[in-house]
Amino acid sequence: MGGIDIIFRIAAVGILAAVVSTVLKQSGKDELGTIVSLAAVVITLLMVINLIAELFGTVRNLFSLY
Amino acid sequence: MDIMVIIGVAIITTFLVLMVKPHKPEIAILLGLGGGILVVLLFVEQLQGIIQSITQIAGATGIGGDGQGGANMFSALLRIIGIGYLTEFAANICEDAGNTAMSKKVTLAGKVLILVLALPIINNLIDVIISVLP
Numbered sequence: 001m002g003g004i005d006i007i008f009r010i011a012a013v014g015i016l017a018a019v020v021s022t023v024l025k026q027s028g029k030d031e032l033g034t035i036v037s038l039a040a041v042v043i044t045l046l047m048v049i050n051l052i053a054e055l056f057g058t059v060r061n062l063f064s065l066y
Numbered sequence: 067m068d069i070m071v072i073i074g075v076a077i078i079t080t081f082l083v084l085m086v087k088p089h090k091p092e093i094a095i096l097l098g099l100g101g102g103i104l105v106v107l108l109f110v111e112q113l114q115g116i117i118q119s120i121t122q123i124a125g126a127t128g129i130g131g132d133g134q135g136g137a138n139m140f141s142a143l144l145r146i147i148g149i150g151y152l153t154e155f156a157a158n159i160c161e162d163a164g165n166t167a168m169s170k171k172v173t174l175a176g177k178v179l180i181l182v183l184a185l186p187i188i189n190n191l192i193d194v195i196i197s198v199l200p
Binding site: 003004006007008010011013014015017018020037040041044045047048051052054055056058059060062063064065 | 074082085090093094096100104106110133148149151155198
């Protein structure tokens with residue numbers, strides 16, 4: 001199964017971003033924490049967008065939508 | 067056993083969403099979205115076979131074949147199913163993210179587009195009824 005690893009990767013990015021932003025917040029660098037959160041969201045979105053495109057293409061082929 | 071793979075993906079995704087949600091809700095939503103798409107992509111090939119055989123049956127009965135207006139009737143039906151499925155998917159994502167208003171609007175848009183696709187079929191029916199009437 002080549003698909004489940006993307007789920008683990010997204011979860012890893014989320015947990016890592018949570019830890020890093022918490023550490024940055026503790027050391028008084030709130031703005032850096034916000035930027036880290038934003039970067040994490042962008043990275044996750046880039047991972048998911050391929051899946052979304054695959055799903056839409058599949059459904060479009062299947063039901064002959066255009 | 068495909069169902070075991072699907073169950074595994076679903077349970078793992080659920081637990082990961084549960085883990086990530088308190089810290090980063092926005093990433094948890096994307097995680098749920100990815101897991102949902104993955105589950106759908108795992109069973110969509112079977113659906114393809116089902117749709118092919120239904121198309122064959124429709125062609126044999128003449129609904130999906132070369133009849134006047136018959137071909138676009140069956141493909142319109144397929145398109146309606148596709149629109150309904152995609153709409154449901156997007157509405158569920160919006161509702162999971164807590165945006166019920168957007169979910170309702172997506173559902174309404176799907177209904178309107180399905181009605182647009184269904185209108186020619188209804189017109190066909192009305193034409194048939196009128197031609198039958200003395």
